[in-house]
Amino acid sequence: MDRKGSILIVDDDDSTCRSLTLVLGRKSYDAETVGTGREAMEKAQGRSFNLVLLDIKLPDVEGIELLAPLKEMHPDMGVIMVTGYASLDTAVRALNEGASAYIMKPFNMDVVLASVNKTIEEQRLAMESKRLYQAAQRELAERERTQEELLHLAMRDPLTGLPNRAHFNERLALALAHAQRSRERLPLMLLDLDHFKQVNDTLGHNVGDRLLQHVAQRLRSLLRRSDTVARMGGDEFLLLLPGITQVEQVTKVARRVLEAVRKPLALDSHQLSITTSIGIAIYPGDGDDADTLIRNADIAMYRAKERGRDDYQYYDSKGKE
Numbered sequence: 001m002d003r004k005g006s007i008l009i010v011d012d013d014d015s016t017c018r019s020l021t022l023v024l025g026r027k028s029y030d031a032e033t034v035g036t037g038r039e040a041m042e043k044a045q046g047r048s049f050n051l052v053l054l055d056i057k058l059p060d061v062e063g064i065e066l067l068a069p070l071k072e073m074h075p076d077m078g079v080i081m082v083t084g085y086a087s088l089d090t091a092v093r094a095l096n097e098g099a100s101a102y103i104m105k106p107f108n109m110d111v112v113l114a115s116v117n118k119t120i121e122e123q124r125l126a127m128e129s130k131r132l133y134q135a136a137q138r139e140l141a142e143r144e145r146t147q148e149e150l151l152h153l154a155m156r157d158p159l160t161g162l163p164n165r166a167h168f169n170e171r172l173a174l175a176l177a178h179a180q181r182s183r184e185r186l187p188l189m190l191l192d193l194d195h196f197k198q199v200n201d202t203l204g205h206n207v208g209d210r211l212l213q214h215v216a217q218r219l220r221s222l223l224r225r226s227d228t229v230a231r232m233g234g235d236e237f238l239l240l241l242p243g244i245t246q247v248e249q250v251t252k253v254a255r256r257v258l259e260a261v262r263k264p265l266a267l268d269s270h271q272l273s274i275t276t277s278i279g280i281a282i283y284p285g286d287g288d289d290a291d292t293l294i295r296n297a298d299i300a301m302y303r304a305k306e307r308g309r310d311d312y313q314y315y316d317s318k319g320k321e
Contacts, residue, residue, distance in 0.1 A: 004027065004028045004029050004030075004120070005029055005030070005050035005051060005120045006029070006030045006031075006032075006047070006048075006049045006050050006051075007024055007029050007030065007031045007032070007049060007050065007051045007052070007053060007116070008031075008032050008033075008034065008040065008043055008044065008049045008051070008052045008053070009021065009031055009032065009033040009034070009052075009053045010033075010034055010035075010036075010037070010039075010040040010052060010053065010054045010055055010058065010063065010066075011033070011035065011053070011055040011058075011082065012035040012036065012055065012058055012059050013055075014035075016055075016105070016107075017033040017035075019107070019109075020033075020053065020107075020112070021033060023109050023112070023113065024113075024116065027113060029116070032049075035058075035059070036058055036059055036060045036061075037058045037060050037061035037063070037065070037066050038060055038061075040052070040054070040066060040070070041066070041069065041070075044070055044073055044074065044077075045073065048074050048077065049074070049077055050077065050078065050120050050123060051077065051078040051079070051080065051100075051116060051119055051120055051123070052070060052077060052078070052079045052080070053080050053082055053116075054066060054067075054070075054079055054080065054081055054082060054099075055082045055083070056081055056082065056083035056090060056094075057083070057084070063081065063082075064081070064090065064093060064094050064097065067079060067094065067097045067098050067099060068097060068098070071098045076123060076126065076127055076130075077123075078100040078119040078120065078122070078123045079098060079099050079100055080099065080100055080101045080102070080103060080115055080116070080119055081094040081099045081101070081102045081103070082103055082104075082105065083102070083104060083105065084104070084105040084106075100119040100122070100123075101115045101118070101119055103115055154166070155167035155170075157230070157231040159209055159212060159213065159231070160212060160213055160216035160231050161216070162216050162220070162229055162230050162231045162237075163228060163229075163230040163231075164230060164231060165230065165231075165232055165233065165238075167230065168228060168230035168232070168238050168240070169290060171228045171230075171240060172188070172228075172240055172290045172293075173290060175228075175240055175242045176283060176288075176289070176290065178242065179242070179283055179284075180284075180288075184243075184245050185244075185245045185282050185283060185284070185285075186240075186241075186242055186282065186283035186293075187240075187241045187244055187250045187253075187280060187281075187282045187283075188238065188239070188240055188241070188280070188281050188282070188283070188293045188294065188297050189238070189239040189241070189253075189254065189257070189278050189279065189280050189297060189312075190232070190236065190237075190238055190239075190278070190279045190280075190281075190294065190297035190298050190300075190301045191219075191236065191237040191238075191239065191257065191261075191276045191277070191278050191301070192235060192236050192276065192277050192301055192305070193212075193215065193235040193236075193261070193274055193275075193276050194274065194275045194276060194277055194305070194309040194310060195274070195309075196208065196211075196234075196235040196274065199211060199272070199274070203270060207267055207268070207270060207272075210267055211265065211267065211272060211274065212231075212235065214265055214267075215237070215261060215274075215276075216229070216231065216237070218260045218261060218263075219237060219239070219257065219260070219261075221260075222253075222256055222257060222260055223239070223241075226242055226243060227239065227240060227241050227242070228240040238294070238297075239253075239257070241253060247282075247314075250280060250282070251312075254278050254280060254312040255312070257276070257278060257312075258275070258276065258278065258310060258311070258312065261274065261275060261276045262274070262275045262276075262310060275309055275310035276310070277301050277302075277304040277305045277309050277310070277311060277312075278300075278301060278304060278311070278312035278313070279296075279297040279298055279299065279300030279301025279302070279303070279304060279312070279313055279315065280297060280300055280312060280313065280314045280315065281293045281294070281296040281297040281300060281314075281315040282314070282315075286314075286315045296315040297315060299315060300313045300314055300315040300316075301313070
């Protein structure tokens with residue numbers, strides 16, 4: 001684009017085209033001329049102009065009929081309609097269909113230049129506003145994306161990708177509220193891997209971390225979409241099982257978890273076999289709030305470890321199975 005802008009003059013009168021080209025050129029505008037509507041469309045397809053000076057009467061088409069296709073091709077392009085006869089209805093129609101202005105022949109070149117300058121300046125301001133708006137939208141979208149990422153990171157365990165304790169607490173609060181309204185049981189399991197410290201001590205934390213990741217994948221693959229598995233910290237995991245109201249169903253899930261965790265796993269040159277101990281607490285009998293349920297599941301889990309590990313135990317306030 002030249003210093004002040006590019007203009008397409010669409011007029012079949014050679015004298016008019018020469019006069020406009022000369023005057024506009026002196027004002028540092030780059031002007032091209034065509035004499036028909038067909039030529040105007042061909043020019044516009046090959047180049048984007050800042051402004052079109054469009055005669056209302058052309059040999060092959062009414063100039064006003066070019067307004068819509070020109071604006072569709074280049075929405076930001078200005079169009080000034082030019083005519084040698086006065087018609088208020090035509091002027092109003094042209095403006096309604098997207099023309100920026102309307103000038104009469106014979107030309108007063110001061111009026112022409114004033115209209116051209118005003119239209120191109122308005123176009124420049126509109127494009128700058130559009131650019132600023134788009135930049136603001138991009139910045140807003142980037143901020144929202146960053147906030148979503150930060151929220152995701154804040155609610156996820158960085159090692160396993162599972163919900164962390166804070167995220168689990170939120171889901172547990174919602175599930176407890178639903179269970180209270182529907183008068184349903186809500187099972188919660190707390191898992192602790194057996195002898196996991198030995199893995200870290202003998203094979204290193206890198207192997208231990210990869211083992212935790214595989215355990216997390218196995219747990220995730222066992223559960224329904226409505227269930228939640230979270231990493232509580234270290235080698236402890238939490239499972240929330242809304243909608244499972246029968247003890248027999250809870251027991252079935254616990255056994256499936258034990259079986260999944262104990263499957264041998266090859267990590268590099270190491271063949272690993274690990275088990276887990278599970279403590280189970282069920283709302284409302286084993287607690288009617290999150291802290292109590294988790295604490296009682298933890299008590300039951302330690303009872304499972306005392307009984308030889310690779311086992312599950314239900315919480316019993318009397319200390320019995």
